[in-house]
Structure formats: C-alpha cells, structure tokens
Amino acid sequence: MTQKLTPDESRQKFDKIFADLTRSLKIKDELARFWIFILGMFLIVGLWGWIHQINKGLGITGMRDYVSWGMYIGNFVFFVAVSLIGLLISSILHLLHFDWGKPISRVAETVAIAAVALAGLVIVMDMGRPDRFLNIFLHGRFASPIVWDVTVITTYVAISTLLFYLPLIPDLALLRDRLGDDVPKIQKKLYSVLSLGWKGNTRQFEIITHAVRIMLVLIIPVGLSIHTVTSWLFANTLRAGWDSTIFGPYFVSGAFVAGSAAVILVMYVYRQRYDLEEYFTDKSFDWMGKMLVLMCLVYLYFNINEYLVPAYKMRAAEGVHLRELFTGRWSGLFWFAQIGGIFLPVILLLFRYFRRPLPITIIAFITLVASWFKRFIIVIPTLEHPHLPIQNVPEHFVHYTPTRPEIMITLLPFFASAIIITMLAKLFPVVTMWEYAEHSGVDKKTMFEDSEK
Template sequence: MNTIKSPEESRKVLDTIFSDLTRSITHKDELTRFWFFILIMFAGVGLWGWIIQIDKGLGVTGMRDYVSWGMYIANFVFFVAISLIGFLISSALHLLKISWSKPISRVAEQIAIAGVALAGIIIVMDMGRPDRFLNVFLHGRFASPIIWDVTVVTTYLTISALLFFLPLIPDLALLRDRMTGKVPTWKLKIYTILALGWKGNPEQYKTVYHAMRILMILIIPVGLSIHTVTSWLFAATLRSGWDTTIMGPYFVAGAFVAGAAAVVILMYIYRLRYGLKNYFEDFHFDYMGKLLVFVSLVYLYFNINEFLVPGYKMKTAEGVHLQNLFTGAFASMFWLVQVAGLIIPILLMLIKFFRKPLPLTIISVVVLIAAWFKRYLIVIPTMEHPFLPVQNVPDYFKSYAPTSIEIMITLFSVFAALLIITVLAKLFPVITIWEYAEEKGVDKKYFSKQPKN
C-alpha cells in the first residue's frame, strides 16, 4: 500500500470513496419502495400464517407423530448454514491476511446476522407452545442438545453483531460528520449515538483493531460449534440417515457452500444496484468462485462418504433409506440437488469464464436453491422411516407434505432475512469505508475531517 502524501489528493480520494460507498444509503427510487413493499407484504402474510398456527395448533401443518420435524427444521438448518459464512470470510480469511476478502466482509456479516437471527425465530415458530419458550432457559437440561444449540446460536448472533458493529464505528463517525442535509435527521441521530463519540485518534483505532482480533478468534470455535451442534441434533439419534459420525464436518462444509453462494449473489446485487463495479471487482468474483469450488469439493467428498459407507454395509434400515433417496419418492429431488446443485457447478466453476460476475451469480443462485432442498432431504426421508412400525394410523401419517401454513411461514423467514439485509444496507455502507480508503493510501487523519466545499 502506497500512502498518498498530498492532502488535496487524499481528501479527493476519500470524498470519492465516501460518495460511492454511501450510495446504498442515499439512493432512493420507486424500485426501492416497491422492494420494501414486497418484503413487508410477504413477511406480513407469513406472520398471519403463524397467528393461525398459534390459534389452531400444529395440526394445521403436515407434521404428525412420525414426521415431527418438517419444513421448519429444514429451514432452520439452512439459515444456520448460510450464517456460517460470516465466520469464514470476516474472521478466518482476515486472520490469514487474505486482503481480497476485506471489501466482502461486511456483506458476509450482513448475511450472518440475518441468517442466525431467522434461525432463532424459526425455532420459536416450530414450537407448538411458543409461550413456553422461556422454559428452555429456565428449566433446560444440559444433557439436551437443544440447550447446546440455543446457547451457540445466541452466542454466535452476539459475536456476529459485534463483529459487524466494531469496524462500523469509524464509518459511523464519517456519516455523522458528512451526511448533514443528505439523510433524514433521525438517521443522523442514529449515526451520532452509535459512533460513541469517535474522534479517530490512534488510541481508538488501536482499541478497535484489538477488539476485532479478539472477536475474530472467539468466533472460530463458536462458528464451528453452531453448525456442529446443529448436526448433533440429528446424529445423536439412531435413525438411519443420521446415525453417522461425519455429520459435524459434513454440515460445516455444506454451510460454507450455501454461505459462499449467498455472498456472491449479494455482491452482484450491490455491484449492479449501487454502481459498485470498481469495489466488487471481477477478481473478487474470481476468488469467490475459487473458494466456492474448494468448499464444494470438500462437501462433495462428504456427500460421497454419506452414502458410500452405509451403502457398503447395507443394513436393513439404511437400505430402505438409500432406496428411497436413489430410486424412490425423493429420487428426482435427490439427483437434481446432487447433479445440478453440486457436480455441474463444480465443473463449470473450474472454467475461468464461469467465475465472472454474471455467470458465477447464476450458478450461485442454483447452488443456494439446491442447498435449501438438500436440508429438506436431510430431514424428511429419515423421519418418514422410523424404526417403530407405522401401524393403526391414518395414511396421511405415513408421509409428509408441507401445508400452505408451513409454506407461508417459510416464505416469511426468507423475506424477513432479506428485509434485515436490506435495512442494514440502507442504514450503513455495504463496504467498510475507512478500511478501503486506507488500502488506497489515504491517511487516517483525514477520515474524521469534513469534506472541502
């Protein structure tokens, strides 16, 4: 990094960067209003579905005595998965001093916060008596994996929020000093309060760097725990399809695939919507494509392991489960997920052309959709084949199909997550201004100064 020596040049570079990276905050048009309307409308419809479920009970869902986990749990696992990308990009890559990941880190943290927040909400929505949720904390038993999961989800959300907020403080001071007359007064008040009296002196920067490093280190075991513990909810049972020791790393690898795909999609949207082509550059997409190939190959290995080992032993229950996936009722979904959502994307992304922004984004959309259906396949087929005999029950107890209420609530979670990400983008810069300016050679002493008229 070469430091810019001229004060005029430093101010000019900083003004340009500030203007570009606050475009997400200042940009307003009919499309923005329509987007908020769509998000709020669908979220409202989902909340209405949840009110119906609370009133009438879980009988309005497709879940019954045998399939007691349905679309909600698949959705929960999906949101926990995409939230893990915050740990990978904002912590692991930063600690390894991989500089290309810096502009992407705030995007990853937005996804992490939205994902883990919705994961917690979905668990409450899955409960037949959400009014008893506090009993999990008041009377929970340490021996229960549910308690472990609630603990790590809460901890991960807290650390992710702090990891999002700490590097935001210098940016908040810039917004406080430079956005007068450009944004509503209530936004300026938010920036002033959250800036915590930031002055931009070396001691403050040293404190922020130190605190960020501590959080980056802390989030590694918590990030690995959140999805490992989620996998233990499945692996701690004797059910075919879940009774395996690879579930922890298998879930973590799959989480990196889903999260990396989500980051690519959001990068492209920001790049296109807010004119950030010079910030989310082609080489960022190229590196993200390579990262996605790597984690997909690791995930492919675990997928092969998941089916090869039980298929070799072919115990009775495992045989029924594998037959159901490979040639039975779930065969079409299974092969589409494996081939279209994993194998073909890997082969395509090995070619440089498909790591360009638009092709990579299209591939990432397919990978992300396939990742959701993969979680559905993890949950439902195993639940439909318990060891206990299914007898003397109605036919609809023997299989599972989500009802309109479940679909409404699932759509709520998707649009609520998008709403959180959109609100964060409209309130705060999507790339860390002071870090990016520093990378371009602007001295920190100019960060807290008013722009020249």
C-alpha cells in the first residue's frame, strides 16, 4: 500500500486502472482478426495431420522400434515444464512477499493453464489409438509412473484453474457491473454467472483470501510432483542418460527456466499490444531477468552434476551416450540447447542493458526455443542406444528423423496454446484489477460501490 487517497482520487485512479486493464477485452481491430486467422489456419493444418495420423497409425511418424518416444514426448516434457511457472510466480514469489510478482501472477497462471492443458493433449497425440485413452483410468497400474503422471497432470489442471479463477471472482464482478455495451451480452452474462453474486463484503474477501492461501500452498507439492513424476518416466529406467537420481530437481529447475522465458514473452506482448507499460513495468522485466539468471544458474548446477558425474566414470553405455552428445551426432543440437538455454541468458542478463523489455524478450525467445531442443536431446539420443541391440532392422529404424506430418502435429499445441492465451486475454483482464488497485491505494469500498447496490 502506498498512500491513502481521498475518495475522489480513489475513484479517478480506479477508473483509469479499469479502463487500462479492460482494453484487451474491447480491442477488435484488423490485427486481432489476422492473428486469430493465422493461428486458426495452423491449427487446422495440425489437426488435419493428426486426423491423418489417427487413420494411418503412428507409422507416419519417424518413430520406430528403437526410438519409440520422439518429438511428441519431447514436446510433452516441454509443455509440462512451461506450466510449472504458475507455481513459481503466483505461489512461491507470493508467499515470499516478492510484490513485483503480483501483477504478473495472472500471466503466469494463464501460461500455466495453456501449457498444462496442452501437455495433456500432446500425450493423447502420441497414442496410436486415442480412443483407448480411458483405459488408463479403467485398467491403469498404480505402480506405473505413467498413471502417476496422468493423475498429477489432472490435479495440476484443477489447481491451476482454481488459482486462476479465485482471484478473478472480484474482477468478474467489476466487469459485470462496470462494463458498458462494448462487449456482447452473452459475455456479460458469463461474467455475471462466474462472479457468483460477488458483493465485495468482508466475509467474501475473507473466504477468497483463505481459499487462495490454501491453494498457494497446495500448488507447491503438486507442481513439484508434476514435473518430478514426468522425470521419473525416464529416471525409473536403466537407460544411459536417464538412469539418474537427480532427474527430478534437474527437470524442475529446467522447467523454471523455460517457464520464466515463456512468461517474459507473454508479458512483452501484453505490454505492447494493450499499452500496459504501467503494469508490466521496466522494473518487472528487470526482476524477471534477474530471476531467469538465478534459475539458469540453478539449472547449470544440475547440468554439471548430470553430465560431469557420469563423464568422470565413463561407464560403457554412458560413455557412448555422452560422446554422442558432446562431440558426436547430436553435438550441434546439444550445444545449441546448452548455450542458448543456459549460458546465453546467464551471461547477457547480468547486464542491466539486456534486462530492458525488448532485449530480454529476444533472449527469452531464444531460451525458450533452446529449452524445447533440450527436451528433444533428453528424450531421443538415449533411445538410439538400446541395451539389447535389435537385429536385422532397416537403417531408418536405428536413427530417428521426424517426418513432416509429425512436425505439423508437434507444432499444433504451440498454436493451440497461443489461442488459449489469446482467448483468456480477450475474456479476462491480464492483471488482477482489484489487487492492483488495492496496492495503488484504492479503497475496496470504492471499487465495489456499484456491486453493493
């Protein structure tokens, strides 16, 4: 809280905040239509590829007996990783009273929801028979990390949605009461239903605060387990490159890097597109930059452990794997992922110049791309070296090369998540209005004076 404002100042200030933060709901220009059109086109192409795959089977992908987990699983790990940022920003920063994280907590939750929802879809895309998906609930084996993964992702979707929804309820009431006719009636009806008859009384605020606090604590173990369990899909095997005791924290720290980069990207787009310089300030980018450096350093530490310890011992299979990565067939991608995903942000973001909005966004983009390839590098090279060599197989079974439909299907979740993020920004303010206004000194009574009537 800064300074106490007079009721009139309060009202003026709040009017401005409301006008700024509802701009994303009202914007309807050529660019918006073009953006949706482009995303839609790519989405249709991806869906067409997927239908093709369902008809013809997974044989249309580059996956064969050796490499049976291809880009889809790499994609899956990437989306689960990105979704973890919801946990970091809206929960950990909040509980540690890092106030700069508050305006971006809804951005983080948006990214988290889009990413985790798509992570679930990616898994279905990796199935040759998606119609048998329900079998995992009917006949799943509780000893299998895959069942744990499905459980934990479902749980995380629920928690992320609730954590997005709970602080949104007062905002929904504001939208219900204060928005004019510039949004469709059906949209106003939606706000009215979702705001649950919010009046803004003390009891309601108590309930919200109480519920949010529980969720903020609950999301920490669930968020950590979602990515730890994902890492166990790999680490619970004996394969070279996966058989590691630090895979859980290794994945989680990598996830914070990817997620921070994704949030920076979305922040920048919101800031430019909806003129929200006052909300996503230079200061927040600066903080995000510092946090990204910290996360990269933690990730670097786990990377050193992950590669140096086996490289010191150089056991037969591990040796083959490490040579492939560092100097062999995969070295190009490997070094791109390591340099772009760790070294580049660590070094550049130490300088204040690079923590300004535009430079940091460019760096975040490179980091995000590198993070995707890092997952690719974790999944595929290991599979090319099975413990039991298979005999009499054609050459293309041994080495993995993704096919064109496979690439189309892999890109689909990116466009789908962009559509989800766009839709959420079009329906709901991208910053929690009441929280931000309260922080700027506006009285809660002033905010909800219309609601009480």
